């Protein structure tokens with residue numbers, strides 16, 4: 001996009017080769033893999049750096065992740081873009097499903113039904129997104145995720161169905 005105003009703000013970030021993690025998918029259980037990422041034994045996926053998500057926690061059937069709203073998350077309306085919030089929700093819901101999967105079993109989200117309940121700005125403080133598995137079947141799992149702001153107000157809610165896949 002063309003820059004029309006000065007001075008421009010800038011941001012630099014780096015990430016690790018995602019192929020290393022992709023090779024681990026299916027070799028370890030979901031919770032082992034997420035905990036290895038949290039411990040820094042495996043690199044966090046690039047999207048975590050792109051959006052500056054942090055402080056992931058993972059337990060069986062539950063994952064939380066945080067994001068501190070910053071200007072680079074903004075849409076033209078001067079609030080955090082709904083896609084950024086949706087990415088947080090998709091991450092927490094999908095990873096919550098992943099914690100329930102043994103080695104050799106993968107997943108992908110099939111849908112994400114999002115409700116944006118309050119606008120988010122840099123004044124909202126650190127957002128916490130918690131994903132929880134509501135039901136796990138043989139082929140699909142239903143999860144929900146909630147984003148709350150620094151005052152524990154509900155910001156957004158999502159439900160997501162994930163497909164459970166055998167991995168080679």
Ligand SMILES: CC(C)(COP(=O)(O)OP(=O)(O)OC[C@H]1O[C@@H](n2cnc3c(N)ncnc32)[C@H](O)[C@@H]1OP(=O)(O)O)[C@@H](O)C(=O)NCCC(=O)NCCSC(=O)Cc1ccccc1
Pocket residue numbers: 075076077079080081082083116117118119120
């Ligand atoms: C306004 C409404 C949709 C409906 O609210 P209601 O059902 O009537 O409920 P209620 O009246 O209880 O208000 C609740 C809270 O809502 C806020 N608030 C309400 N009125 C105003 C107002 N006039 N102005 C400002 N804020 C207002 C206020 O904080 C209030 O809290 P309070 O209790 O006062 O502290 C609300 O759910 C909302 O803002 N959701 C988030 C939407 C969102 O952020 N979407 C994603 C970003 S869009 C995007 O990225 C797409 C895009 C991309 C690219 C380019 C362009 C676009």
